[in-house]
Amino acid sequence: GAVVSQHPSWVICKSGTSVKIECRSLDFQATTMFWYRQFPKQSLMLMATSNEGSKATYEQGVEKDKFLINHASLTLSTLTVTSAHPEDSSFYICSARDPGQAVETGELFFGEGSRLTVL
Amino acid sequence: GQNIDQPTEMTATEGAIVQINCTYQTSGFNGLFWYQQHAGEAPTFLSYNVLDGLEEKGRFSSFLSRSKGYSYLLLKELQMKDSASYLCAVQDSNYQLIWGAGTKLIIKP
Numbered sequence: 001g002a003v004v005s006q007h008p009s010w011v012i013c014k015s016g017t018s019v020k021i022e023c024r025s026l027d028f029q030a031t032t033m034f035w036y037r038q039f040p041k042q043s044l045m046l047m048a049t050s051n052e053g054s055k056a057t058y059e060q061g062v063e064k065d066k067f068l069i070n071h072a073s074l075t076l077s078t079l080t081v082t083s084a085h086p087e088d089s090s091f092y093i094c095s096a097r098d099p100g101q102a103v104e105t106g107e108l109f110f111g112e113g114s115r116l117t118v119l
Numbered sequence: 120g121q122n123i124d125q126p127t128e129m130t131a132t133e134g135a136i137v138q139i140n141c142t143y144q145t146s147g148f149n150g151l152f153w154y155q156q157h158a159g160e161a162p163t164f165l166s167y168n169v170l171d172g173l174e175e176k177g178r179f180s181s182f183l184s185r186s187k188g189y190s191y192l193l194l195k196e197l198q199m200k201d202s203a204s205y206l207c208a209v210q211d212s213n214y215q216l217i218w219g220a221g222t223k224l225i226i227k228p
Contacts, residue, residue: 006161043123043220044162044206093161107152108216110161 002028002098006111013084014119021079021114023094029074030096034108035067038091050077050094084118091115121145123219125207130225131197139192139205139222147212153181153192154206156221162206165192194224202226 003026013019023033033050048069049057056069068080081088092115095108122144131137143151150169154162168174168183168190180193192205204221211217 041220041223043218044208045218046216091159095161107164107167108154108162110163113159113161115159 002096002100002109004030004094004096004109004111006094006114008114009112010115010117012117012119015085016083018080018082019084019116021081021092021094021116023077023079023096023111025075025096028096028099030077030099031074033071033077033094033096035069035077035079036093036095038093038113044093047079047092052077081116084116086118089116089118121209121211121217123207123209123217125205125219125222127220128223128225130227131194133197133199133226133228135197136193136195137197137224139194139207139224141190141192141207141219143188143190143207143209143217143219145209145211145217148185149210149212149214151181151183151190152208152210152216153179153190154208156204156206158203165205197226199226199228 005024007022031052035047036044037047038044046059047062050069050071052071058064071077093113094111125141152167153165155165156162166181168181173182178195183190204223206221207219208216
């Protein structure tokens, strides 16, 4: 299956700093990537849809100025958590669909996830 | 509103069979997915159902009834490595995935 790689896996930062998470599609080109956040024992929550070459589409309640998404190439999308605070501590996961499959039936391939801890 | 319901936690014995249920209410339906997620890891795809009936894939099977808004994931010959959370997700009319909170499955020897 398609491979999505995410980096870093773990990151600890001080409150007020910014953190960048990278998501790469290794063996396919992804015009669209999805960014999720997952708090402990909770469901995946879609934060935004990253579109190559255009602005990301953010879900209601997600601050676009705080969670900056850049999808500059067909294989790389980045999520930057700006001025991070302890409440931003969470598991962030990116995903993409296999372009070889129809959108209707295409499974999502997930990155390994990035666990952010803000002190 | 859109809603996916599945039990929070289930316990089963190694070698046994377990059924994890999922009920949904969504604006439109374009298929239902089951994913497995081990603790601290990203989800991995298990199955996709868009038509009514049972889809079998090895030890795992998934069933769908669109009229009832209901699906289940059946795991046979349980192994310790099957201990994980199982996520039900429905694709709505806009092909957006609506996720359930997941069912934590605990396998005991």
